[in-house]
Amino acid sequence: MNDERANAERANDELSLRERKKRETRQRISDIATGLFAERGFDAVTVAEVARAAGVSAMTVFNYFPRKEDLFLDRIPQAAELFAGAVHDRAPDESPLAALRRLALRLLDERHPLSGVGERYPRFYRIVLASPALRSRAREGVEEVERTLAAALAEAGAADPQLLAALTVAAYRTVYLTSARRLLAGDPVAEVARDHRARLESAFASLERASIEG
Numbered sequence: 001m002n003d004e005r006a007n008a009e010r011a012n013d014e015l016s017l018r019e020r021k022k023r024e025t026r027q028r029i030s031d032i033a034t035g036l037f038a039e040r041g042f043d044a045v046t047v048a049e050v051a052r053a054a055g056v057s058a059m060t061v062f063n064y065f066p067r068k069e070d071l072f073l074d075r076i077p078q079a080a081e082l083f084a085g086a087v088h089d090r091a092p093d094e095s096p097l098a099a100l101r102r103l104a105l106r107l108l109d110e111r112h113p114l115s116g117v118g119e120r121y122p123r124f125y126r127i128v129l130a131s132p133a134l135r136s137r138a139r140e141g142v143e144e145v146e147r148t149l150a151a152a153l154a155e156a157g158a159a160d161p162q163l164l165a166a167l168t169v170a171a172y173r174t175v176y177l178t179s180a181r182r183l184l185a186g187d188p189v190a191e192v193a194r195d196h197r198a199r200l201e202s203a204f205a206s207l208e209r210a211s212i213e214g
Contacts (some may be wrong), residue, residue: 003096026064026074029054033071038123042072044133069137072127076141079114081108083169084152096156097211100168101204108197116176117193122183145169164211171203 033050047068051058065071082103090099107115113124126132146169153161181194183189 003027012163022064025056025060029056029061029064030041030071030074037072037127042127042134047071067137069133070116072134073141075113076144080145080148080193083149086148087152087156095208095211096153096158096164097168097204101200104172104200104204108200111193116195117179117183117189117196119189121180125180125184142169142173154167164207167207167210171207172200175199175203 012081032054033045034072036045036050036053047061048058050071051061054061061071065074070076083100086099086103087096090096094102104115106112108117111118113121128138146165149169150161151164153164175196178199179192182192182195
């Protein structure tokens, strides 16, 4: 029995090490690509150039990132996972909207990239705005997050999960874009963050009221 347990622990350690190395490789490729995109513009850089700079093959890049746009917008899967996870992992007495509100505020407090608020994010926005391909992929990403959230809300027993997901994502996106525009205009990050929090609180309060009234 002890041998079996030891073998299982070794297998888990090896799996964890492989997964950690994969995550590190993925992040390194994304970071290198982001640097190239910032320097030369997204549309001027090829996947082959990213692969050479990262010391990997183009096939390896595509193994981690199915599309070139995903090299830069690499957090779309994480966004979908976080939104769905907030619903799945909420406390028994916590509503899905309360859990999503808590997540949104935590991302802001952590200055997580998905909050969109921070000193370095104007550069990110400028790269996206300069590329039609990235803007299109960003819109697709919003739809992917919405679909994933709707599925999670359906599992949670929401009365109209598609509508609730659409409204929640639209509210979050509206607050996000407002803050992005202000940061691009040069507004102080602390001021933007304070207003971002207030708008999130207001948006989720409106969603809660609509949910109760509905």
